[in-house]
Amino acid sequence: MATDVSPLRQDRAHMPARPERAALPDAAATAAGRVRHVPIGVPDMAVLIRRHAPTLLLMPALLLLVGLFVVPVLRLVGLSFEGSSGAFDHYMRIVDRPVYLQVLQRTFLTSAATAVLCALIGYPVAYRLATGSNRTRLLLLALILIPFWTNLLVLCYGWLIVLNPQGALNALLLKLGLVSTPIPMSGNIVGVLVGMVQTMLPYAILPVAANMARIDERVLMAARSLGAPPLQVFLRAYLPMTLPGVIAGALLVFIMSIGFFVIPAILGGTRDIFIAQLIEMNINRIMNWGFAAALSTIVLVATLVLYAVGVRWFRLGTVWGQS
Amino acid sequence: MTNGVNTKTRVSRRHFLLGAAGAGVAAAGIGLPAIRPSRAQAGRVVYATWGGSWEAAIKKAWFAPFTKATGIEVVAVQDNTYGKFQSMVESGSTEWDVVETNPDFQYIGAERGLLEPLDFSIIDKSKIMSGDGFVTEYSVPQVLWSRLMAYNTKALNNKVPEDYKALFDLEGFPGKRAFYTNPNSGALEAALLADGVAPDKLYPLDIDRALDKWSEIRDHIIFYETNAQAQQYISDGQAALSMMPDGRALAAVKDGSPVAIQYNQSILTWSSMVVPKGAKNRENAMKFLAFALSPEGQAAIANEYTYGPVVPDAFKFISPERAKILSGGPQQQGKYIMANEKWWAENLEKASERLTEWRLM
Numbered sequence: 054m055a056t057d058v059s060p061l062r063q064d065r066a067h068m069p070a071r072p073e074r075a076a077l078p079d080a081a082a083t084a085a086g087r088v089r090h091v092p093i094g095v096p097d098m099a100v101l102i103r104r105h106a107p108t109l110l111l112m113p114a115l116l117l118l119v120g121l122f123v124v125p126v127l128r129l130v131g132l133s134f135e136g137s138s139g140a141f142d143h144y145m146r147i148v149d150r151p152v153y154l155q156v157l158q159r160t161f162l163t164s165a166a167t168a169v170l171c172a173l174i175g176y177p178v179a180y181r182l183a184t185g186s187n188r189t190r191l192l193l194l195a196l197i198l199i200p201f202w203t204n205l206l207v208l209c210y211g212w213l214i215v216l217n218p219q220g221a222l223n224a225l226l227l228k229l230g231l232v233s234t235p236i237p238m239s240g241n242i243v244g245v246l247v248g249m250v251q252t253m254l255p256y257a258i259l260p261v262a263a264n265m266a267r268i269d270e271r272v273l274m275a276a277r278s279l280g281a282p283p284l285q286v287f288l289r290a291y292l293p294m295t296l297p298g299v300i301a302g303a304l305l306v307f308i309m310s311i312g313f314f315v316i317p318a319i320l321g322g323t324r325d326i327f328i329a330q331l332i333e334m335n336i337n338r339i340m341n342w343g344f345a346a347a348l349s350t351i352v353l354v355a356t357l358v359l360y361a362v363g364v365r366w367f368r369l370g371t372v373w374g375q376s
Numbered sequence: 377m378t379n380g381v382n383t384k385t386r387v388s389r390r391h392f393l394l395g396a397a398g399a400g401v402a403a404a405g406i407g408l409p410a411i412r413p414s415r416a417q418a419g420r421v422v423y424a425t426w427g428g429s430w431e432a433a434i435k436k437a438w439f440a441p442f443t444k445a446t447g448i449e450v451v452a453v454q455d456n457t458y459g460k461f462q463s464m465v466e467s468g469s470t471e472w473d474v475v476e477t478n479p480d481f482q483y484i485g486a487e488r489g490l491l492e493p494l495d496f497s498i499i500d501k502s503k504i505m506s507g508d509g510f511v512t513e514y515s516v517p518q519v520l521w522s523r524l525m526a527y528n529t530k531a532l533n534n535k536v537p538e539d540y541k542a543l544f545d546l547e548g549f550p551g552k553r554a555f556y557t558n559p560n561s562g563a564l565e566a567a568l569l570a571d572g573v574a575p576d577k578l579y580p581l582d583i584d585r586a587l588d589k590w591s592e593i594r595d596h597i598i599f600y601e602t603n604a605q606a607q608q609y610i611s612d613g614q615a616a617l618s619m620m621p622d623g624r625a626l627a628a629v630k631d632g633s634p635v636a637i638q639y640n641q642s643i644l645t646w647s648s649m650v651v652p653k654g655a656k657n658r659e660n661a662m663k664f665l666a667f668a669l670s671p672e673g674q675a676a677i678a679n680e681y682t683y684g685p686v687v688p689d690a691f692k693f694i695s696p697e698r699a700k701i702l703s704g705g706p707q708q709q710g711k712y713i714m715a716n717e718k719w720w721a722e723n724l725e726k727a728s729e730r731l732t733e734w735r736l737m
Contacts, residue, residue, distance in 0.1 A: 150729065150733070151733075152729065152732050152733040152736055155736045156732070156736065159736075217614060218614070219612065219613070219614065240598050318557070318601040319601065319605070322598070323594070323597060323598075323599060323735045324735055324736055326732060326735060326736065330557075331732065334558075334728060336459045337457045337458055337459045338458065338558060338724070338728070339724055339725045339728060340458050340459070340462060340484060340488075341725060342459075342462075
């Protein structure tokens with residue numbers, strides 16, 4: 054579709070102003086008392102409802118969001134300032150003990166690596182998804198979505214079977230004579246990255262594919278007709294046009310990865326501790342909710358900052374379908 | 377266009393109605409047994425359990441006979457976590473009447489005012505085995521279990537690790553060692569015992585000394601997050617040795633995996649049962665606890681699941697072969713060390729932090 058105006062907006066644009074109709078009612082209708090006279094300038098409920106219909110339709114969702122999300126989040130943040138000897142108790146501990154910043158750093162670095170790998174692997178897949186034949190697209194979608202719908206624990210244990218030193222992959226490598234001793238691929242950062250990249254790939258592929266599908270073929274034709282060789286067409290026309298989608302997808306992957314819990318716990322090694330694990334431990338095992346709230350707040354703030362950066366400079370909105 | 381959409385809507389509505397009718401029939405089917413008389417008058421007990429095969433065992437050993445004897449219905453609910461416990465009591469909507477927990481919670485929960493004092497005029501505590509913290513104002517023990525060393529016989533070429541020194545002897549006993557991500561898996565105790573600390577001088581644990589000992593085998597430690605994972609590691613030989621719960625080790629043996637158990641210096645501990653503050657069926661909860669702690673009740677669960685009875689008299693109703701594998705049974709006499717769960721309740725947070733620091737070093 055060429056125009057991007059929603060049906061709702063079109064309706065409103067073509068709607069005659071209500072007061073005119075009210076001021077000039079049909080004589081017969083007036084006689085029958087079927088038309089209410091509304092003085093000009095005083096809003097009629099019906100007018101108000103009609104004018105704000107889109108907003109009113111949002112209300113149930115908005116109420117749910119406020120009640121079930123905004124309020125609890127604010128309470129969580131509040132809880133993080135309830136220390137035994139001062140409002141910043143928990144935050145002081147996070148700053149004082151290097152371990153928490155180290156875990157945060159590790160969480161963020163691993164998530165960033167996941168985002169980069171997802172973007173690199175996802176780009177060509179997204180291209181095929183956007184431009185391939187119907188059959189290719191269906192096949193690709195199935196390949197992307199079936200793991201996406203598979204339970205995370207099942208995926209993790211599956212990878213454990215494949216990656217562990219006695220696992221399928223090492224057995225194959227040994228048999229082929231490519232290695233002489235098994236390569237440790239689980240219980241370390243390799244395992245974590247394999248698991249995380251696989252889980253997060255759909256989030257990197259789908260927005261990029263959507264972005265690619267919107268690209269005007271004529272721009273590329275113009276580039277070719279002006280004599281640009283394929284590499285130039287890609288580097289100077291296609292890549293710049295698709296890059297916002299790639300970055301948006303990568304940011305989405307990054308933000309979602311920060312909350313990971315199961316994958317580093319199962320596929321990771323001694324050092325692969327994610328902040329979510331410490332939060333869970335403080336909630337369910339140690340029961341220090343204030344401290345868990347402080348850790349959560351830090352993650353929340355970091356996520357919001359990243360999101361703002363994404364929206365402001367990297368068009369993160371394209372992920373949600375904004376152009 | 378509009379027409380097409382409408383047709384589609386109508387079809388999907390018909391499907392929806394069909395589905396709803398099906399659901400209605402199903403709901404009626406489920407509802408039927410609830411209408412049965414007699415149970416309702418005696419009331420009920422809501423029992424929060426860890427679930428799984430354990431839940432199946434307590435249903436058979438405790439719930440059914442208890443209901444038969446008293447008419448009180450026992451309802452099992454899962455998803456029992458400390459977090460949920462606290463939010464439930466604090467929000468004044470206690471749905472649980474009896475909760476099974478680790479013993480640290482009998483101290484933490486009491487300190488935070490989350491627990492209801494138990495009525496020992498109904499519960500007979502005189503038969504319960506003696507030991508620090510077994511019975512408190514707010515808790516009774518449920519069953520005995522141990523944290524101990526299990527090993528993969530194939531990985532160790534049938535060499536038997538006699539004590540915890542084997543955990544730190546990489547030449548004599550090559551392979552990975554699996555420890556729990558939670559510090560109270562017995563692995564800190566094991567390190568201190570291997571380092572020459574006398575069993576009666578174990579607590580308060582010298583965490584730093586224990587972790588220094590761990591550092592000797594740092595690259596050979598793998599951590600497990602769940603006990604199921606520990607069972608997997610030790611069964612398939614990914615770990616040659618592991619500090620793990622006896623129940624999981626026994627399950628691995630029962631599966632036919634090449635796993636054996638070393639009972640020397642096993643750390644004996646227990647699980648607790650508590651009543652949350654404001655429990656709606658308090659009286660029934662006390663009756664249930666009394667029932668579960670009778671020698672017969674303890675024998676019933678020990679015969680059903682591989683945990684030991686906390687009431688020694690129960691062994692009268694347990695066969696010698698069965699007794700041999702149970703915690704607190706004859707195979708462990710003179711070998712086990714009692715865990716100091718009060719110390720753990722007070723130090724779990726600090727120990728967890730130190731363990732995380734050690735892991736990142």
